[in-house]
Amino acid sequence: MPEFMGLEISGASLALRMVLASLSAAASFAIYYYVPANIGNLVSSYIPSTVASGVSGILAGFVSPFLLIIGLLIAVFSFLSILLKGTKIYGVVVMMTGALFAIYTYLVFQGGSISVNIPQSSLIQNVSGSIQVQLSLLMLLFILPSLLTVVKGGLILASANRED
Amino acid sequence: MKLSTSVKVVNVLILIALAVAFAALGALVLTAVQTIPSISLGAPSTNNSEITVPISIRNQGPLSFENLSVAVSVQDKSGANLFTGSGGPVSITPGSTESLTVSVPFDLGKIPQAELSELATTNQELLIKATLEGALPPLASLVGSISTTLPWGALIENFSIGSESIMPLNLTYAQVTVPLSFTNNNSYVPISGTGAIRILDHRGTQVGSGTLNVSAPVDSTFHGDANLVMALPSNATSLLFIDENLTYNAIMQFTSQQSQSQIALNKTITIEWKAPLSNLTIGAPDIRLYNSTRLQVTTPISFQNSNDFVDITPTLLTAKISNSSTGQQIGAGSIMVSAPHDAPFKGNLTSYLALDNASMNSLLFNDRTLNFNVLLSGSYSGSQFSLSRNLSVDWGAPLFGFSEGNSSLSSFNSTDFLITTPVSFENHSPYINLYAPLSAVLENSSSLSQEGTGTINLQVPPGANFSGALQIYTKMPRQYMNTLLFNDENLSYRVLLSSTVAKIPMSLVQLVQVHWGALVKTPEFGTFSVRYFNSTYSSINIGFNFTNSSPFLALVGNVSGTILDQSGTQVGTISNQPIGVNESSFFSGQLSGFLSLGSASQRTLILHLVFQTAYGVGVEDVTVNA
Numbered sequence: 001m002p003e004f005m006g007l008e009i010s011g012a013s014l015a016l017r018m019v020l021a022s023l024s025a026a027a028s029f030a031i032y033y034y035v036p037a038n039i040g041n042l043v044s045s046y047i048p049s050t051v052a053s054g055v056s057g058i059l060a061g062f063v064s065p066f067l068l069i070i071g072l073l074i075a076v077f078s079f080l081s082i083l084l085k086g087t088k089i090y091g092v093v094v095m096m097t098g099a100l101f102a103i104y105t106y107l108v109f110q111g112g113s114i115s116v117n118i119p120q121s122s123l124i125q126n127v128s129g130s131i132q133v134q135l136s137l138l139m140l141l142f143i144l145p146s147l148l149t150v151v152k153g154g155l156i157l158a159s160a161n162r163e164d
Numbered sequence: 165m166k167l168s169t170s171v172k173v174v175n176v177l178i179l180i181a182l183a184v185a186f187a188a189l190g191a192l193v194l195t196a197v198q199t200i201p202s203i204s205l206g207a208p209s210t211n212n213s214e215i216t217v218p219i220s221i222r223n224q225g226p227l228s229f230e231n232l233s234v235a236v237s238v239q240d241k242s243g244a245n246l247f248t249g250s251g252g253p254v255s256i257t258p259g260s261t262e263s264l265t266v267s268v269p270f271d272l273g274k275i276p277q278a279e280l281s282e283l284a285t286t287n288q289e290l291l292i293k294a295t296l297e298g299a300l301p302p303l304a305s306l307v308g309s310i311s312t313t314l315p316w317g318a319l320i321e322n323f324s325i326g327s328e329s330i331m332p333l334n335l336t337y338a339q340v341t342v343p344l345s346f347t348n349n350n351s352y353v354p355i356s357g358t359g360a361i362r363i364l365d366h367r368g369t370q371v372g373s374g375t376l377n378v379s380a381p382v383d384s385t386f387h388g389d390a391n392l393v394m395a396l397p398s399n400a401t402s403l404l405f406i407d408e409n410l411t412y413n414a415i416m417q418f419t420s421q422q423s424q425s426q427i428a429l430n431k432t433i434t435i436e437w438k439a440p441l442s443n444l445t446i447g448a449p450d451i452r453l454y455n456s457t458r459l460q461v462t463t464p465i466s467f468q469n470s471n472d473f474v475d476i477t478p479t480l481l482t483a484k485i486s487n488s489s490t491g492q493q494i495g496a497g498s499i500m501v502s503a504p505h506d507a508p509f510k511g512n513l514t515s516y517l518a519l520d521n522a523s524m525n526s527l528l529f530n531d532r533t534l535n536f537n538v539l540l541s542g543s544y545s546g547s548q549f550s551l552s553r554n555l556s557v558d559w560g561a562p563l564f565g566f567s568e569g570n571s572s573l574s575s576f577n578s579t580d581f582l583i584t585t586p587v588s589f590e591n592h593s594p595y596i597n598l599y600a601p602l603s604a605v606l607e608n609s610s611s612l613s614q615e616g617t618g619t620i621n622l623q624v625p626p627g628a629n630f631s632g633a634l635q636i637y638t639k640m641p642r643q644y645m646n647t648l649l650f651n652d653e654n655l656s657y658r659v660l661l662s663s664t665v666a667k668i669p670m671s672l673v674q675l676v677q678v679h680w681g682a683l684v685k686t687p688e689f690g691t692f693s694v695r696y697f698n699s700t701y702s703s704i705n706i707g708f709n710f711t712n713s714s715p716f717l718a719l720v721g722n723v724s725g726t727i728l729d730q731s732g733t734q735v736g737t738i739s740n741q742p743i744g745v746n747e748s749s750f751f752s753g754q755l756s757g758f759l760s761l762g763s764a765s766q767r768t769l770i771l772h773l774v775f776q777t778a779y780g781v782g783v784e785d786v787t788v789n790a
Contacts (some may be wrong), residue, residue, distance in 0.1 A: 141185035
């Protein structure tokens with residue numbers, strides 16, 4: 001049996017992992033990078049053209065370049081977490097994935113306080129404004145699974161080291 | 165616990181945490197999504213002081229809305245806060261409906277005057293800022309602010325004051341009708357209240373005021389007329405005579421009933437004042453004799469009432485006439501004037517000048533230039549005014565150049581003779597028609613006894629000359645005839661001329677010298693001759709002659725007498741001898757008589773002759789020789 005990162009795996013299984021990992025990475029790329037990176041264009045197809053540009057602008061404000069980088073990293077670690085499952089570094093990958101999700105969530109929630117600027121002539125004629133929504137608790141609720149994932153990765157890493 | 169078990173537990177916890185997180189998100193989204201469509205804005209209601217917008221919210225989500233509130237502020241284009249309002253806070257439990265009422269009072273009274281005026285007169289975009297607060301505990305709290313612009317129409321746009329209609333009531337007040345119009349271009353605030361109009365003169369003193377009730381609903385146009393009464397300048401006397409543009413500043417202040425706020429607007433008003441006594445003219449007077457003590461002066465007065473409105477109601481103008489040199493008042497008069505607007509007045513001011521007798525008499529005989537001052541004064545609508553003018557009038561004397569020529573004498577009858585005096589003068593008066601007798605009384609210049617009278621009728625039209633002869637029937641001076649019969653004399657008389665000229669009695673004294681020629685001048689007697697007549701008397705004859713030197717009297721009479729010797733004893737008589745001789749003629753004749761025989765031899769005798777004439781008796785003693 002060929003060994004991959006300390007894990008004995010058949011060629012077929014490795015190939016299957018590669019496929020699954022690629023699909024997961026593709027899905028993660030689409031969800032965490034492509035969609036945020038193109039949220040404006042995507043949404044504008046479903047809303048009236050009169051407000052499309054305004055809505056696109058507002059949504060684009062949510063997406064920082066750092067968020068997209070994290071999204072790309074999430075896609076990478078989604079690929080690795082499937083590909084490297086059962087390996088000695090799987091725990092690290094899980095921890096990193098959890099950490100990335102936590103960061104991603106924090107960025108999405110803008111630290112728990114979401115500010116929306118409505119430029120004039122974007123959504124409502126002659127109306128401009130800003131809205132600040134405090135969603136700290138909700139952010140924490142969404143960060144909690146990521147933190148548990150980090151814990152999970154730590155447990156997996158500890159279990160792998162004990163087996164050695 | 166094995167690590168694998170721990171991982172499983174963590175997996176379960178992850179699932180639970182994800183479930184809780186999505187459940188919370190779902191509750192939040194569900195509450196928002198289901199509630200937002202239920203938000204409905206009620207119809208804004210406006211009363212006189214605020215705009216109210218009810219917002220109905222129905223909470224169909226699982227979470228409660230708490231402390232929902234709205235704060236609204238309205239700013240003008242300069243950023244100044246004009247109005248602020250708020251609504252809430254309200255809390256809406258799941259499944260319930262609440263109304264959040266947002267009230268925005270628009271208290272114009274609290275807005276500074278500068279911003280208010282700008283707001284009242286300028287279309288602009290007002291900036292509305294709304295701050296929203298609320299919470300969906302415990303998951304979310306929201307603070308939002310939106311801003312938008314609100315088109316604000318001027319409360320008073322296209323404010324115009326039309327052509328004012330000004331109708332002076334008198335010299336003190338004028339009624340001004342000012343048509344006002346404006347458009348309330350505002351869609352929210354009606355204008356109603358009282359427009360107070362004040363009129364200030366060029367010094368800023370209020371001279372008039374009025375009010376106008378204004379009611380202009382939103383998006384409407386107001387038209388109205390403000391009627392006010394304004395005082396004309398206090399120094400109105402000059403306005404009687406001078407056209408003038410009177411400039412005033414009209415300040416319109418609208419007091420809004422909604423807010424007791426004031427909106428001020430200005431406009432300049434010009435009154436084109438035309439003098440009601442324009443070109444008041446005192447014309448050249450006509451002077452006539454009125455009675456024995458006064459002259460009547462008729463002075464034409466004219467003016468043009470150029471004013472378009474003011475009627476000069478009957479007004480008494482008085483005139484004081486004074487001597488230009490001394491300033492002493494010598495006469496007075498009055499005239500009632502009246503003239504409707506845009507109409508002329510012409511009239512005659514009749515006044516009377518009092519003169520003393522000497523002056524009046526002087527005016528009969530002497531042309532003069534009369535200089536006097538006319539002070540015309542009056543009062544109209546409480547304004548005193550006066551007009552002074554120096555006048556010169558040429559006076560034409562009706563008896564100018566009155567003169568008497570050299571008198572001529574002529575006989576009339578035995579008791580009177582005629583003194584004929586040529587009289588001439590020029591009637592320089594342009595109007596006096598002389599038609600009066602001129603009487604003369606002749607007086608002895610010494611004794612002042614009346615010695616004769618005469619009359620001549622004057623008929624002299626204005627501007628004509630007169631030339632005539634005044635005949636004075638003069639008494640013969642019998643009492644002096646004993647002297648006057650034999651001697652030339654100059655008789656002195658005083659002639660009192662009197663008449664009434666245009667009701668003015670005139671009198672004139674002239675001295676007349678009458679040269680009296682002796683009727684028996686320088687009688688001369690020849691020698692006498694004696695002849696026997698009878699046993700008692702002898703007849704006597706004496707030649708004699710004399711000259712009648714009178715230029716106008718013929719001598720008719722006789723002479724007789726007595727004959728005296730040198731001792732004065734009568735020795736004979738002179739028989740009555742008629743004598744007759746024309747004026748300025750020589751007489752020669754014989755005296756005859758009888759002489760006693762005893763005296764016939766005397767060589768020298770004295771004749772006591774008595775001349776008896778129609779004019780008187782004269783006695784002359786002469787000595788004759790044989």
